[in-house]
Amino acid sequence: METLVLKIGGSTLESLPQAFYKHVHELTRTNNVIIVHGGGPAINDALEKNAIEATFHQGLRVTTPEVLQTCEMVLSGQTNKYLVTKLQEQHVAAFGLSGIDGELLQAKLADQTGALGLVGDIAHVNKQMITMLLANNYVPVISPISMTKEKQKLNVNADSAAAAIAKAMQAKLVFVTNIKGVMSKQKEIIPFLSKKAIEVAITDGTISGGMIPKVKAALSCIESGVQESIILDSESLIGLATHTACGTSIRLEEASYV
Numbered sequence: 001m002e003t004l005v006l007k008i009g010g011s012t013l014e015s016l017p018q019a020f021y022k023h024v025h026e027l028t029r030t031n032n033v034i035i036v037h038g039g040g041p042a043i044n045d046a047l048e049k050n051a052i053e054a055t056f057h058q059g060l061r062v063t064t065p066e067v068l069q070t071c072e073m074v075l076s077g078q079t080n081k082y083l084v085t086k087l088q089e090q091h092v093a094a095f096g097l098s099g100i101d102g103e104l105l106q107a108k109l110a111d112q113t114g115a116l117g118l119v120g121d122i123a124h125v126n127k128q129m130i131t132m133l134l135a136n137n138y139v140p141v142i143s144p145i146s147m148t149k150e151k152q153k154l155n156v157n158a159d160s161a162a163a164a165i166a167k168a169m170q171a172k173l174v175f176v177t178n179i180k181g182v183m184s185k186q187k188e189i190i191p192f193l194s195k196k197a198i199e200v201a202i203t204d205g206t207i208s209g210g211m212i213p214k215v216k217a218a219l220s221c222i223e224s225g226v227q228e229s230i231i232l233d234s235e236s237l238i239g240l241a242t243h244t245a246c247g248t249s250i251r252l253e254e255a256s257y258v
Ligand SMILES: Nc1ncnc2c1ncn2[C@@H]1O[C@H](COP(=O)(O)OP(=O)(O)O)[C@@H](O)[C@H]1O
Pocket: 008, 009, 010, 011, 012, 038, 039, 040, 176, 177, 178, 179, 181, 182, 183, 184, 206, 207, 208, 209, 210, 211, 212
């Protein structure tokens, strides 16, 4: 059975149609499905309500202890349980957990200079835990909040958590976001992106904001031997079985980039 990591972005999470959840149910018939979710916009709302200011650096949230508390509350509480419920309504055996639970994800500080604050990169994935859930026919639904070896909680970008999990499980990685793919300057979907093209597109500003961690995460997966990494929206995912070209596929080799 093929293993599939579906990363669901906060940008699209609350507007996913019922057909999406039904499609996930279909996918579980022939794949081991692992879901990793974000929740950026919901975190923004909660921070705003509490008058806590937050800034971003290269698509990553600069995280103070106060910001971290809100991120955990939203991601591991509100968003995780929202998704688990939606999936269960469509008969998916969803099992919600965060990177902290069962020491699923071990993180380390992403930026030793302290500029990003309490932001983590995944250092280790507890594969056994994921395998155990999959073997019992559960679909793990994972919030990216994680902990260091020393038990310091860290805010981990959901794209990079999904990539770490896909690498560990050698799974195909699909980013489901609010846009049909990575867009060129001419606002056309770029079907294939290579490492070189990604570097150019970030430098010249074609790729910005939340798309930066996504393409970087996709690339890191491909570089570590993951077969495929693709960025698309929920509609395209549902149509993936019938369409040949869909979204943006991240490749190692050079491909034309406009
Ligand atoms: N070249 C690009 N192509 C597509 N989207 C881009 C590009 N550059 C920046 N973006 C932005 O990235 C967003 C997706 O990132 P983000 O909002 O973090 O999504 P998610 O919550 O799904 O992780 C898009 O909606 C778009 O505004």
